[in-house]
Ligand code: SF4
């Protein structure tokens with residue numbers, strides 16, 4: 001089962017996750033990243049890299065976040081690939097604190 005980026009990534013975009021993905025399946029818009037479910041090889045390398053615990057294996061996504069399974073699959077293929085580390089958004093540190101990390 002592919003991995004999924006959930007709502008904790010919004011307003012963050014730390015992009016630590018993209019540096020370990022062997023198949024460059026992260027795509028991004030102005031607010032967050034999404035994983036291309038068709039390209040993800042389920043290696044799990046990205047999950048521990050996320051400082052705000054936004055990434056889950058599809059079967060482990062919390063009940064309150066399951067909408068993100070479809071959102072990732074739908075949005076990722078049409079967005080630009082993000083495969084190198086970028087500056088986090090200006091809101092990232094405040095968002096991280098708000099999330100309790
Ligand atoms: S490391 Fe986490 S918060 Fe940062 S872009 Fe990746 S999924 Fe989003």
Ligand code: SF4
Pocket residue numbers: 002003020021022023024025026035039040041042043044045046047
């Ligand atoms: S599980 Fe592996 S292949 Fe899938 S997005 Fe994460 S690092 Fe990339």
